[in-house]
Amino acid sequence: MLRKWGLLALGLILIVGGSALAHVVQTTHGVTVTDVRFPGEKGVVMSGLLYRPATATAARPAPGVLASHGYINTREMQSPFAIELSRRGFVVLAMDMTGHGNSGGPVGSQGFGGPAALRYLRGLPFVDARNIGLEGHSLGGGPVVAAAEAYPGGYRAVVLEGSTPAIGAVFGQGAKAPLRNLAVVFGRYDEFAPLMWQVAKGADVAQSKSLQALFGSAGPVVEGRVYGDPAAGTAKVLYNPGVTHPWEHFSSAGVGHAVDWFQARLAGAARPLPPGDQIWIWKEVGTGAGFLGFVLLLLGTFQVLMATPVFAGIAHPAEPAASERDGRWWLAAMLTAVVPAATFFTFMELGNLFFPMRLFPQFITNQLLVWALLNGVLTLGLGLFLKGGKPAFSNAWLRGTLIGIATVAVGYLALVAVDAVFKVDFRFWVLGLKPLDGPHALMALAYLPLWTAFFLVSLRALHANLAIKGEGAARAYLTGALAMSLGFVLLLAIQYASLFLTGLLAVPQQPLNTIVAIQFVPLLAMVGVIAAFTYRRTNSYVPGAVICALVICWYVTAGTATHWSPEFKLPGAAARSN
Template sequence: MRLGLMLLALGWVLALGGGWAAHLVQTSGGTEVRDVRFPASDGARLSGLLYLPADASAEDPAPAVLLSHGYINTREMQSAFAIELARRGFVVLAMDMSGHGYSQGTVGANAFGGPAAFAYLQGLPMVDRANIGMAGHSLGGAPILFAAKANPDGYRSMVLVGSTPGIFGAPEGEGRAFPRNLAVVFGQYDEFPDLMWQVPTGGDIVNAPRLKALFAAEAPVEPGRIYGEIAAGDARWLQVPPITHPWEHFSGSGVGATVDWLQQTLEGEARPLPADNQIWFWKELGTGAGLVGAVLLMLGTFQVLSRLTGLPDAQPRGQARDRRWWIALVLTAAVPALTYFPFMALGQLFAAGPLFPQQVTNQLLAWALMNGLITLVLALVLRGPAPRFQHRWLAAPLIAAASVGMAYGAALACDALFKTDFRLWVLALKPLDGRQLAYALAYAGPWILFFLVSQRAVAARLSLKGQGAGAEMAAWAVALSLGFVVLLILEYGALFLTGRLLTPAEPLNTIIAIQFAPLLALIGLIGAFAYRRSNSYVPGAVICGQFITWYIVGGTATHWAPGA
């Protein structure tokens, strides 16, 4: 009981303390952060976070910037740009693209939501309509390009961060005539050089024919040189920092280059600062602490309730780390990573529909369920001492649901008090809206089913009699995450050595895999903790199934909606 209370206390301290610290950073200089909604042309409700500097008013309007995140991300992913621009005096709207975050519709609907978001920002009384800029990362280039085409004289400059004109049907570039005053920030190690600029590596963008046409340049484009004239609206500027695609919106160089160009091309910010004067990473530390706190709240709640209801401690049968144990660990680590790319491809056949409307979630679920089948087959081959589980089929799942509910309550509290969530780079937990909660009800069952199979296998094969709690939790974490750690080392080792991924045809799935190394380690820790305190794999499976459902549904995109 004492351990559970300590975990609960520490979890709340980290969750609320981290949220408060993140709030202080994102409101630096008196900035106010508002959760806003605005309509699209078809009536769909779109979402954004509005950053209002203290000195922006109808009497003294400020320059403004529209920000858009990339595919299967949300508005919060642009907080680094938003914080740095707002503390310099820019009004900032970080939008959720259509079908992402809290924005209704499907991916690509209403021109990705760009024109509606621009119209909302432009109509704010504290915005200087003559000084509006835009910046979009990756697929986020599409909404701002559509907004620019719809408002050719309504904006002054644009930054495409890891993006390109014409992306997924967005307007194409027209030499130096469109877009106006364009900066391109593209990582030297970006994973999408083929898709974005039809070159083999990010560093080769300087030779890309499409880029040369945009810059009206015959020779390789020179990073850092301004082509054209800002006053004439035909300026062009390239930066190629030594970063990857996910780092372009999570690095000093990516953020600094974007802020630099917007400060050069827009006028009237109240507090101009050097581009390298940045504080956004302190906000990430705060929300990262909150993410740790959310996990501790789940563990603490489970510990307290399991003791109060008398759940038994685990009774493993295994005696030693023998050859069978090591084979089980290697297979547990290797099989999910080895099947990841092919099963994600097969998962495309699991098309988005009324019950399961998120295509990427469907692919991940297909990968998981097919791995569950493999686990069942391996369990028949790797026979060993029969485990002794004691299932409390009513109490254990209820306790597990209450454990996730405690973390969810903390997320609601941070959102209400501080306008922050739990996140660190690509990992994020945030409250779900009503639409997403309905999706989660459908997805939770299959995910729990997968974890019932996988965690039973891990408990049966890797738990040893007399093994300490720390050693057991470490073993589960390593077994579940090691395969993806090795996969990412191979992929990014090749990228940093050659400029190309080991599997250059899989850039999106490789980026998605980044989050699976820490996520699967967390699932291993949670599963082992719950098993040791219940002698059952059931509560751990319920916790992990609900946790993953919450995580994925809240962070990915909707691809089906009635009438879409």
């Protein structure tokens, strides 16, 4: 019984336990978290998570903060700020920018959704409209500046994390505003220093001419010194912590500076605490455990379904072609790991030619598919070159496909339940899996055949080239995980070793794709384990390919940005570098 149900039970324990922990953390001191919708312009519906402290009432309105995520992220990415501010007595609206998450419209439209979000926050009866702060990370500076321009007297303080007041120009938005009481938090290792502040390194931001002009300084800006007059709304300060761009919203320094600035500039917080008093990381631990539980739930569900009469017929011990790790095996392992990572930057650039369109509206998803499909072609070619033994797969295509769909359906229902009960999803740092709304589900249906083609080719090659007769389960799972992800581990090690040693990425022209690649390590390791697990039980690559295609298609489509609309205009080259 334990052998059959153990993985499924462990997965559910991690999902429920981790999600409950995350819920407790984000609702500490009586905070309630609500999924809200509010109107944008031209019928566009905006989305957000509203964090309301118990102390915020119509009789005693609380200060509010509008928080925005960066490019190809979602509202959940702002939870460290939202948790720390709400437990101190601030009402926080973590918005989805237009074209992101559950907000409608294409990226950059309607001032990135910032004016509508600020209007909604100010209109809540339990929010003190005289004490509003604006916080944005990276491209999240776009809605902040647009909101400040639309309502120049509607806020009192701003925090830009890894951003700049001119960030909206990346997507053709010309909003400008003299931001009131501005704190700039910019990491010493921020990968986007040339784009944001026209300096080579994040450590040089104090010497940025545009930053000096903004601060009214005749020389380098002094970190931590408050320029201007807070009472007049002209205060400005720079913080330059030793973090990277994606760490700015996932570090005690990035969060602490924002908390400190808002506590100093906004009045009426019910429960001020030292900036270093932070608990948000435990929410990430909980949702990270949920993500791990999700993977185990998939494996456990597949194992249980295999024992049912419907799918018992596809059970078949694996029949690998190779019996030992010879020279050809090691060459195949090296190519499997290295080629996808070595081609990543080049093929992602080629993916810029796959323009957003009605059927395929997401620029980043299109780029990823160009990378994936071209690697599929390379995999077919390398298979001819390697010429190993011919594997005898037992592909029951219909039942293999159906068990894959049923397995992912159980995982999806688990996430829907967690979202409904605990208002969390499965994530850790840049890794995040959220439910699909209706529009994104339709997008996923269009993208799914392309992802399925890639995984059928790549997983067939993985088993044909690297599976070994008589190999133990643990070694097979480790082989699958390393073969799929090790190349990206090496790519990131090279990029970030250079960044931490010199202040520059080894390939400095690829900051966005480098950050995107961070997610590839856990995702591809997951793919390798699922592939090995399903192959060992069915002697088929089909179920694993279907499961991985469904999960990755769901993951990418729900978590990235939508660019196409009837009014879509191709952004400039700078947009593909942010």
